[in-house]
Amino acid sequence: MTVIQPLTSHERTRWPRSLVALVIARAVNRLGSFAMAFLAVTLVEVHGASLTTAGAVVAAFGLATIPSRLLGGWLADTVGRRPTIVAGLVACAAAQLVIAASPGVIGALVGATLLGLAYEIYEPASQALIAECVEPERRPQAYGLYGAAMAVAGVGAGALAAIVGGVDLRLLFVADALTCLCAAALVLALVRDTSTPRSSQDRSGPxxxxxxxxxxxxxxxxxxxxxxxxxxxxxxxxxxxxxxxxxxxxxxxxxxxxxxxxxxxxxxxxxxxxxxxxxxxxxxxxxxxxxxxxxxxxxxxxxxxxxxxxxxxxxxxxxxxxxxxxxxxxxxxxxxxxxxxxxxxxxxxxxxxxxxxxxxxxxxxxxxxxxxxxxxxxxxxxxxxxxxxxxxxxxx
The missing domain is CATH 1.20.1250.20 (MFS general substrate transporter like domains)
Known part of the structure; x- marks a missing residue:
């Protein structure tokens, strides 16, 4: 009841459909995002990499997430919120499949770097869309709900990881790719874009x-x-x-x-x-x-x-x-x-x-x-x- 009520009402006012859809999509995506926690283990156990090499691959992923955020912000302000969210999730799915199909460490490194470059693209667009479909005084709780979706889905993510990982660690990345695509479909079907795409020359503000x-x-x-x-x-x-x-x-x-x-x-x-x-x-x-x-x-x-x-x-x-x-x-x-x-x-x-x-x-x-x-x-x-x-x- 504590989870359902905040999603549907707030002092007798319903949350916008776009916010509810984003929260659900975030939860669906989170169900598969446990795969990154197993990247180093996959490199060591499946591909025979050393701990040092596995650490370097994970570090490459982390570094790539920084330009990923900036790219996501630029795309969201240029082409719109919803297209950026969908493109980011689809790109994440593609990179996860590269990791799953990699025959060795080099392929996994390429996949991890591509994943890092795609990993944060959808985040600025999602956060901007929330700000634009919710009144300013309700934004902190809206962002809190968006973050809580990760916690809710995290309860089931561990169980799913245990089941899938017990069969083949590479299947974790396949499962993550599927949840990314499901989340993208939800956003495409249910989220209304609140932005008006503008060129860089038209953009105002510092x-x-x-x-x-x-x-x-x-x-x-x-x-x-x-x-x-x-x-x-x-x-x-x-x-x-x-x-x-x-x-x-x-x-x-x-x-x-x-x-x-x-x-x-x-x-x-x-x-x-x-x-x-x-x-x-x-x-x-x-x-x-x-x-x-x-x-x-x-x-x-x-x-x-x-x-x-x-x-x-x-x-x-x-x-x-x-x-x-x-x-x-x-x-x-x-x-x-x-x-x-x-x-x-x-x-x-x-x-x-x-x-x-x-x-x-x-x-x-x-x-x-x-x-x-x-x-x-x-x-x-x-x-x-x-x-x-x-x-x-x-x-x-």
Whole structure:
């Protein structure tokens, strides 16, 4: 009931059909996105690659996601939101099939790089479309629902990965390609494009890379994304080192998903106070990290993961809604693409940082993540003074 109600009503007002369709498409796509977690394992077990080579291939994927975001923003502002979303999902499906069909490491590297270049194309267009079909005061909750779709689908994704991966690891990429195509079909059939494609000469408004507010939000977002990547890399290693089997990590992820779904109600009044909510989210993440740093019993690990998940709820919707409000209609996808590069940066440096800190001791990586979150929380007041909500000034 908690999941269905927010999708259909909000203070007696229905969500737009396009938003509901995007949320469903995101959930369908998420069902198959577990494949990337098995890329390194596939390279080692199927193709006989060394761990160093597997790490280099995964790093190539991460680096390629940065220009992918920027390309997605440019396409969304040039040819439209819906065509960009569909093209990005179809391109992801094609790249996944290249990985699945690769006879060796070189083919897998080509496929992984192509996948990285396609992986984020649909994201800026999706985020811009949400901003344009929902009232500004409802954007934080709308983005929260969009993010929660990943958590909902993540509950079933692990089971699907276990079934398909037990047969052949390469089938994981085939399954991911199929979910991409299904999501593209849903968007094509149900989503109405809200944009008017314009040429670059017709576009107005400043470049996001010259907007101090956007760059400040990008720095804050990169810090949060890095902390999040640290936790995702360190969690399964920590659970294993403390004597729990691999299934325990799945249960912890389930706890986090349930908290993410239940926590969406906290975003109902987020539009008027994004920075206090972001500060609270960072503090909650720091507390959760500190609990996990020294927790050995499973209930304590679950408590730490639940606290972290609650903090993440407050850090996913409000920042994106705030960035969407900094741009004009014709530059919104470009702004969201520039902001989204924080995830590509974090995916590139986060895994290496996490494994390096883990080598110093299990608690170190969690305490480092907690310290990073507290530093970010301390500077949110200064960020708020720079990044006041509201659209960019119209060009003269």
């Amino acid at each position: 470049s996001p890379w010259r907007d101090r507010r956007l760059l400040t939000m990008l720095a804050l977002g990169t810090g949060f994304a890095t902390a999040w990547i640290l936790s995702t890399v360190a969690l399964p290693l920590t659970v294993s080192a403390r004597g729990h089997d691999a299934a325990a990590t799945g249960w912890l992820l389930l706890v986090a998903a349930l908290v993410t779904i239940a926590g969406q109600r906290l975003l109902r009044s987020a539009a008027g106070r994004p920075f206090p909510l972001m500060r609270a989210g960072l503090v909650l993440m720091a507390v959760g990290f500190a609990v996990i740093a020294y927790a050995a019993p499973f209930p304590l690990l679950a408590l730490g993961c639940a606290i972290v998940a609650l903090g993440e709820v407050l850090l996913l919707g409000p920042p994106i809604a705030l960035v969407a409000g900094l741009a004009t209609d014709v530059t919104r996808a470009g702004y969201l693409a520039a902001y989204g590069t924080c995830w590509g940066i974090a995916q590139t440096i986060g895994p290496m940082l996490a494994t390096g800190l883990m080598s110093l001791g299990q608690p170190i990586v969690w305490l480092a993540g907690a310290g990073l979150c507290l530093v970010l929380a301390a500077i949110t007041a200064a960020v708020a003074r720079v990044c006041s909500p509201g659209p960019c000034p119209e060009p003269r």
